[in-house]
Amino acid sequence: MARLRLLLELIRFSHTIFALPFALLSAVLAWRGQQVRWQELVGILLCMLFARSAAMAFNRLVDREIDAQNPRTQSRHL
Numbered sequence: 001m002a003r004l005r006l007l008l009e010l011i012r013f014s015h016t017i018f019a020l021p022f023a024l025l026s027a028v029l030a031w032r033g034q035q036v037r038w039q040e041l042v043g044i045l046l047c048m049l050f051a052r053s054a055a056m057a058f059n060r061l062v063d064r065e066i067d068a069q070n071p072r073t074q075s076r077h078l
Helices: 002-010 011-029 038-062 065-070
Strands: none
Touching: 002 011, 002 038, 011 038, 038 065
16 A cells, blocks of 8 residues: 555646546537537546556656755655
8 A cells, every 4th residue: 555655646646637628628628519428438537547647657756866865855756
């Protein structure tokens, strides 16, 4: 369980959850009155989760040396 918590902190999962309504609202607006299929909604949710999580993890990995020098980000896991 501790390992899962570290992973969720690494990818800032709470920020991903915060961004989901904006992605879904964008999709609904793009459909413009067409029938919304649940498969498309699930696809958008999964893409949003995976793409944002991968980007956050990659950013943490690339910036780990810079983060180690910054007092605000010194305690990050990488």
